[in-house]
Amino acid sequence: MQTLHVELGDRRYPIFIGSQLDPKTLLAPYIKGQQVMIVTNTTLEQLYLSHYVHDLESLGKKVATCVLPDGEKYKNLENLNLIFDALLEAGFNRDCTVLALGGGVIGDMAGFASACFQRGVYFIQVPTTLLSQVDSSVGGKTGINHPLGKNMIGAFKQPEVVMADMAQLRTLPARELSAGLAEVIKYALLGDLEFLAWLEQHMDGLLAGDESLLAQAVYRSCAHKARIVANDEKEQGERALLNLGHTFGHAIESYLGYGKWLHGEAVATGMVMAADLSQRMGWISAEDLQRTKNIIQRAKLPISCPKIPLDEFLSYMAHDKKVLNGQLRLVLLQQLGQAVITKEFDVEKMKQVILENQAE
Amino acid sequence: MQTLHVELGDRRYPIFIGSQLDPKTLLAPYIKGQQVMIVTNTTLEQLYLSHYVHDLESLGKKVATCVLPDGEKYKNLENLNLIFDALLEAGFNRDCTVLALGGGVIGDMAGFASACFQRGVYFIQVPTTLLSQVDSSVGGKTGINHPLGKNMIGAFKQPEVVMADMAQLRTLPARELSAGLAEVIKYALLGDLEFLAWLEQHMDGLLAGDESLLAQAVYRSCAHKARIVANDEKEQGERALLNLGHTFGHAIESYLGYGKWLHGEAVATGMVMAADLSQRMGWISAEDLQRTKNIIQRAKLPISCPKIPLDEFLSYMAHDKKVLNGQLRLVLLQQLGQAVITKEFDVEKMKQVILENQAE
Numbered sequence: 205m206q207t208l209h210v211e212l213g214d215r216r217y218p219i220f221i222g223s224q225l226d227p228k229t230l231l232a233p234y235i236k237g238q239q240v241m242i243v244t245n246t247t248l249e250q251l252y253l254s255h256y257v258h259d260l261e262s263l264g265k266k267v268a269t270c271v272l273p274d275g276e277k278y279k280n281l282e283n284l285n286l287i288f289d290a291l292l293e294a295g296f297n298r299d300c301t302v303l304a305l306g307g308g309v310i311g312d313m314a315g316f317a318s319a320c321f322q323r324g325v326y327f328i329q330v331p332t333t334l335l336s337q338v339d340s341s342v343g344g345k346t347g348i349n350h351p352l353g354k355n356m357i358g359a360f361k362q363p364e365v366v367m368a369d370m371a372q373l374r375t376l377p378a379r380e381l382s383a384g385l386a387e388v389i390k391y392a393l394l395g396d397l398e399f400l401a402w403l404e405q406h407m408d409g410l411l412a413g414d415e416s417l418l419a420q421a422v423y424r425s426c427a428h429k430a431r432i433v434a435n436d437e438k439e440q441g442e443r444a445l446l447n448l449g450h451t452f453g454h455a456i457e458s459y460l461g462y463g464k465w466l467h468g469e470a471v472a473t474g475m476v477m478a479a480d481l482s483q484r485m486g487w488i489s490a491e492d493l494q495r496t497k498n499i500i501q502r503a504k505l506p507i508s509c510p511k512i513p514l515d516e517f518l519s520y521m522a523h524d525k526k527v528l529n530g531q532l533r534l535v536l537l538q539q540l541g542q543a544v545i546t547k548e549f550d551v552e553k554m555k556q557v558i559l560e561n562q563a564e
Numbered sequence: 565m566q567t568l569h570v571e572l573g574d575r576r577y578p579i580f581i582g583s584q585l586d587p588k589t590l591l592a593p594y595i596k597g598q599q600v601m602i603v604t605n606t607t608l609e610q611l612y613l614s615h616y617v618h619d620l621e622s623l624g625k626k627v628a629t630c631v632l633p634d635g636e637k638y639k640n641l642e643n644l645n646l647i648f649d650a651l652l653e654a655g656f657n658r659d660c661t662v663l664a665l666g667g668g669v670i671g672d673m674a675g676f677a678s679a680c681f682q683r684g685v686y687f688i689q690v691p692t693t694l695l696s697q698v699d700s701s702v703g704g705k706t707g708i709n710h711p712l713g714k715n716m717i718g719a720f721k722q723p724e725v726v727m728a729d730m731a732q733l734r735t736l737p738a739r740e741l742s743a744g745l746a747e748v749i750k751y752a753l754l755g756d757l758e759f760l761a762w763l764e765q766h767m768d769g770l771l772a773g774d775e776s777l778l779a780q781a782v783y784r785s786c787a788h789k790a791r792i793v794a795n796d797e798k799e800q801g802e803r804a805l806l807n808l809g810h811t812f813g814h815a816i817e818s819y820l821g822y823g824k825w826l827h828g829e830a831v832a833t834g835m836v837m838a839a840d841l842s843q844r845m846g847w848i849s850a851e852d853l854q855r856t857k858n859i860i861q862r863a864k865l866p867i868s869c870p871k872i873p874l875d876e877f878l879s880y881m882a883h884d885k886k887v888l889n890g891q892l893r894l895v896l897l898q899q900l901g902q903a904v905i906t907k908e909f910d911v912e913k914m915k916q917v918i919l920e921n922q923a924e
Contacts, residue, residue, distance in 0.1 A: 238890070285641055292712035295882070297890070320680075323707060323718045324798075347683060352652035358683045359719065438684075522655070530598070530657070 206423050210342055211434045212362060219341050219366040219430075221423050223415045227330065227367060228259040234365040236326050237299030240265045241291055243314035244305040245274040248332060251375055256305060256330075268294035272310065276467065279309045279349050281357070287317040301326040301364070307333035307380075308340050308467065312358070315346030319359035329366045333376055334384025334418065335468050337368040338391075338425035343433045343446075353523040354454050360438060368422055370415040378411075378504070383468025385410060385503040386449075386475070388421050391428040393475060393496060394448045397541030399424055400499065407502045444545045448535045449474030452558070455520035456509045465506075472505035477557050482537040484553045492540040508563045517558050566783050570702055571794045572722060579701050579726040579790075581783050583775045587690065587727060588619040594725040596686050597659030599626045601651055603674035604665040605634040608692060611735055616665060616690075628654040632670065636827070639669045639709050641717070647677035661686040661724070667693035667740075668700050668827065672718070675706030679719035689726045693736055694744025694778070695828050697728040698751075698785035703793045703806075713883040714814050720798065728782055730775040738771075738864070743828025745770060745863040746809075746835070748781050751788040753835060753856060754808045757901030759784055760859065767862045804905045808895045809834030812918070815880035816869045825866075832865035837917050842897040844913045852900040868923045877918050 205222030220230050240260050244253055249271045260267045270290035272283050291300070302325060304314035311329055318327035331337045347358020373381065385407075392400035402424075403410075409417045429446065436443040453474030457465060479496040482488045497507050521532060531547050534554075538544045565582030580590050600620050604613055609631045620627045630650035632643050651660070662685060664674035671689055678687035691697045707718020733741065745767075752760035762784075763770075769777045789806065796803040813834030817825060839856040842848045857867050881892060891907050894914075898904045 281641060281645055288710055288717055289712075292710055292716060292883070320707075320717045320719060322716060323705065323720055345683065347680075350648055350652055352649075356652060356682060357648055357680045359680060360683055523652070 206419065208423060208426050208430060210362075210430045212437060215362040217363055217365055219368060219426055221337075221368045221370075221419050221426070223370040223419065225367055225369045225371075227256060228263060230367055231260075231303075231328060231365060232263055234328060235260075235263070235265060235301050236364070237297070237301060238264070238266055239294070239296045239300035240267050240303055241270060241287070241294065241296060241300060242267065242303045242305055243270045243272065243287055243310055243317070245272050245310055247274045248306050248310075252305060252332070252372070256303070266294075268296070272313065276309055276349070277461070279313055281348060284313055284317060284348050287313065288321060291317070291321050296321075296325075298322040298325060301328055303328045303330065305330045305332065306336070307331065308336040311336050311340040312346050312355070313348060315344075315361045315363070316348060316358050319346060319361035324361075327361055327363045329363045331366065331368055332372045334373055334381055334422070335387055335466075336384075337422045338384060339387045339429075341366040341368060342426050342429040343443075344437070354458060356523075368426075370418045370422070373413065373415070373418060380466065380468075381411065381413070382504040383466040383472075386468035386472040386500070386505050388425050389499055389503060390446075390448050390471065390475060391425045392499075393479070393537065393541065394445050394535070394543035395428060395541060396424075400495075400541060404499060404502075407499070411504065444533070445535055445543045448537075448543050449476075449478050451521055451524045451532070451534055452477040454524060455517050456512070458520040458523075459512045459516055460510065469506055470509075472500050472503070473507060473509045473561065476500060476507045477561050478534065478536055480561060481534070481549060481554055481557045484557065485536070485550060488537050488540050492537075495540065508561045511562050512558075514555060514558060518555075566779065568783060568786050568790060570722075570790045572797060575722040577723055577725055579728060579786055581697075581728045581730075581779050581786070583730040583779065585727055585729045585731075587616060588623060590727055591620075591663075591688060591725060592623050594688060595620075595623070595625060595661050596724070597657070597661060598624070599628070599654070599656045599660035600663055601628050601630060601647070601654065601656060601660060602663045602665055603630045603632065603647055603670055603677070605632050605670055607634045608666050608670075612665060612692070612732070616663075626654075628656070632673065636669055636709070637821070639673055641708060641710075644673055644677060644708050647673065648681060651677070651681050656681075656685075658682040658685060661688055663688045663690065665690045665692065666696070667691065668696040671696050671700040672706050672715070673708060675700075675704075675721045675723070676708060676718050679706060679721035684721075687721055687723045689723045691726065691728055692732045694733055694741055694782070695747055695826075697782045698744060698789075699747045701726045701728060702786050702789040703803075704797070714818060716883075728786075730778045730782070733773065733775070733778060740826065740828075741771065741773070742864040743826040746828035746832040746860070746865050748785050749859055749863060750806075750808050750831065750835060751785045752859075753839070753897065753901065754805050754895070754903035755788060755901060756784075760855075760901060764859060764862075767859070771864065804893070805895055805903045808897075808903050809836075809838050811881055811884045811892070811894055812837040814884060815877050816872070818880040818883070819872045819876055820870065829866055830869075832860050832863070833867060833869045833921065836860060836867045837921050838894065838896055840921060841894070841909060841914055841917045844917065845896070845910060848897050848900050852897075855900065868921045871922050872918075874915060874918060878915075
C-alpha cells in the first residue's frame with residue numbers, strides 16, 4: 205500500500221492506494237463521531253455493502269445506508285434529496301460521517317450532501333471505479349447535474365480520507381476501466397511526457413487489470429492532481445488545466461443526454477479535439493496529434509463523436525464554467541505534455557475541429 | 565450612514581446601515597462581474613424590484629430576476645431550484661453575483677444558491693426586514709428547510725457587502741418589526757446588560773419605527789454578532805450562544821408548521837423558556853426572569869406557546885444541530901446578560917419549563 209497526502213493546510217488528508225485494503229483498520233481513525241451514513245448504488249450494494257456495514261458496526265458505529273439508483277442520469281437534485289431524507293430519518297447530527305462507496309456519481313452526490321447537511325459534516329471516500337480513483341479522490345469537487353448543464357450545482361468539500369482499492373476494480377466492466385484510463389491519459393498529456401511513455405509501454409497490462417500497474421497509474425495521477433490542487437484549490441488558475449478535453453467533452457455528454465456516453469469516453473474525444481485544435485494552431489505537430497489519438501485508441505476509447513449540429517455543440521460549450529465575462533476559455537496543448545488555458549484561439553478553427561471529429 | 569466591518573480575513577466585508585441609502589453608489593464597487601441575478605419575493609417585487617433593476621442596469625450590468633413566493637414555507641429545495649433554473653436560463657457564469665433583496669427567507673435561499681451555483685459565485689445582501697438586518701446580515705449562514713427539520717441543508721457563505729436600509733422597514737408589517745426585535749433583545753440578554761437597559765428605555769420609539777433608533781439597534785446587534793462570528797465562524801464554540809431561545813423556538817416552529825408563527829415570535833417564547841430553566845436551576849433570579857418577560861412583552865411578542873404534547877416537543881428538540889454525540893446542549897443564562905452553552909441541565913426541570921410555558 206502507498207499513501208499520498210493531499211496538502212491543503214488544516215484540511216490535509218491521506219489517500220491510501222493498494223490492493224485488498226482493510227477498511228476497518230484504515231478508516232477507523234478518520235471517523236470522528238458515532239454515526240456513519242454509507243451512500244452507495246444498487247450495483248455496489250450487492251457486491252460490498254454488507255461487508256462495510258459489518259466492519260463499521262464492529263467498530264461500535266451506528267451505521268445507516270442510502271442506496272441510490274446506478275448511473276449519471278440520477279445525479280440530480282431529486283436523488284440528492286434522498287440522502288438528506290436518509291440522514292434525517294436516521295436522526296443523524298452534525299458530527300456524523302457520510303461515506304461514499306461508489307464511483308464518481310456516488311462520490312459527487314455523497315460529497316455534496318455532506319457539504320450541505322447541517323452546513324457540513326464529515327466525508328470519507330471509497331472510490332470503486334478507476335475514474336473516481338484518479339479523478340474524484342483529489343480536489344474536493346462535488347455536485348449534481350441540472351437539465352441545462354453538468355455539475356452546475358455543487359460545493360468544494362474535502363474528505364477526511366480516501367481509500368482506493370484496486371481489488372474493487374475486478375468487478376468493474378471493461379468499458380468503465382477504459383473510461384478511467386481516459387483521465388489517466390489526461391494527466392500525461394497535460395503535464396508529464398514521461399508518464400505518457402510509461403502508459404504507452406504498459407497499456408496492455410493496465411487494460412488486463414494488472415493491480416500493481418493500476419496502483420502505480422492511480423498513484424501517479426493522484427499525485428499530479430494533488431500538486432495542482434494544493435496550488436489552486438478553488439480553480440482560480442492552474443487547476444483549470446485539469447479540464448483538458450472537458451469543454452468539448454461536456455458538450456458531447458450534454459447533447460447525448462447524461463449516461464449515453466461515459467464521462468471518460470466524452471473526455472477522450474474531447475482531448476482529441478483539444479489536441480486537433482492545438483495542432484491546427486501550430487502548437488503541436490501532426491505526429492503529436494497522432495500519438496494522442498493512438499494512446500486513446502489503445503485504451504479502447506472513442507476518438508470521434510456522433511453527429512451533433514454545430515450550433516448546438518457551441519451552445520453547450522457556452523455553458524462551460526470556464527466562461528469568464530462571457531468569453532469561452534479552452535485548455536489546449538502548448539506542447540505535448542504541457543497544457544495551457546487560453547481565450548486566444550481561432551473560433552473558425554474550433555468549428556472545423558468540431559465538425560471534422562464527428563463520425564459519419 | 566454607519567459602516568460596520570465583519571472581520572473574516574480575506575472574506576472581510578462591510579455592512580452599510582442607514583436610511584434612504586443609494587444602492588447604485590454603495591453596491592457598485594462590490595459587483596465583480598457583469599451579471600446580477602436579483603432574487604426577491606412577490607411582495608417586495610412590487611415595492612422595490614424595478615428600482616433595483618433600473619439602478620443596476622444603469623451601471624451597465626446584465627440584470628435578471630427570480631421572484632419567489634413569499635413565506636417561510638417556501639424555503640425548500642423546490643424553490644431553491646427555481647433560482648438555479650433562473651441562473652442557467654439567463655446563461656449566467658461563475659463570475660455572476662446573486663443579490664438577495666428580501667428578508668431572512670430570501671437571504672437564506674439566495675445565499676445558499678450563490679454558494680452552490682457553479683460551486684460558488686458572488687453574493688450581496690439587501691435585507692429588508694429588521695430580523696434579517698440584525699440576524700442574516702452577519703454570519704454567512706444560509707440554507708433551506710426539510711420536512712424533518714429547519715435549516716437542515718445549507719452552507720456557510722459570506723457576502724461581498726450588506727446594505728441595511730431602515731427606510732425599507734416603513735413597509736414592514738408591525739408583527740414582523742416585533743419579530744425582528746426578538747433577535748435584538750437576544751443580543752442584550754446573551755451578552756450586553758447595558759444594551760438591555762437601552763432597549764427598555766427606547767422600546768416605544770423602536771416600535772413606532774424611529775429610523776435613527778432602529779439604525780442604532782441594528783448597528784449594535786450586528787456589532788455583537790460580528791464580534792462573535794469573527795471568533796468562531798463555523799460554530800465550534802462561542803457562536804452557539806447566538807442560539808439562545810432557538811432550540812425551544814425551533815421545536816415550536818416545527819410543531820406548528822413553518823410560517824404559522826414568525827421565527828422571531830418562536831425565538832421570543834424560546835428565550836422565556838431558556839430564562840425560566842436558568843431561573844429554576846438557580847442561575848438567574850425571579851426578578852431577572854420577570855425582566856426578560858417584560859421586555860419581550862413590551863416588544864409585543866408572545867411569552868408562551870400553544871399546547872404541544874411534551875413528547876413531540878422533545879422529539880423536535882432532539883433534531884437540533886447543537887446535539888453532539890446524541891446529547892442535547894442548551895444555551896442558558898448564567899446571569900442576565902451572560903449566556904453559556906451547556907449539556908449540564910436538569911431534564912426534569914426542562915420538561916416542567918416546556919409544560920408550564922404553554923398557554924391554556
